[in-house]
Amino acid sequence: MSLFLSIAASVLILLGALLSLVGALGVWRLPDAYARMHSASKAGALGAILVLLGVLCATSGMAWLESLLAICVLLITAPLAAHAIARAGHMADIRPQTGLLGDALEEDRQRRGTQER
Known part of the structure; x- marks a missing residue:
């Protein structure tokens, strides 16, 4: 393995670990379940991808091939599972x-409830 690939691998792994740490801090510090x-x-997904x-x-x-397959699985499943x-x-x-923008899903549920009655 060349020196460049070795340095690139080390940097990517370190960045992935730092991004995962930031995600863990977000889970600890953010106010509600949705933000967490x-x-x-x-x-977590982007850290694992890095x-x-x-x-x-x-x-x-x-x-x-295994790494690319794992990256594809992460890119597909993480957003779907969170949603x-x-x-x-x-x-x-x-x-x-809720902040200034409100709760769009609740507004949608209320609209559907008034239309069905």
């Missing part, structure tokens, strides 16, 4: 702390 879930899903790219730079042979969990939480009456 957003932090965990986005930063670590996998670092592994991709550090290895040779057929490991690149499904957030929607289930909202349907279970766990409300987010």
Whole structure:
């Protein structure tokens, strides 16, 4: 392995670990379940992807196929899982702390409720 690939792998793995740490701090510090879930899903998935790219730079042979497959799975499943969990939480009456923009999903539920009656 060349010196450049070794340095690139080290930098990518370090950045992935730092991004995962930021996601963990977000889970600890953010105010409600939705913001915490957003932090965990986005930063965790992107941190894992950076670590996998670092592994991709550090290895040779057929490991690149496994790394790329794992990256694709992370890119597909992390946002879908976060969305499904957030929607289930909202349907279970766990409300987010709303700011100036309000709660669009609650407004949509109220509109549907008044149309069906």
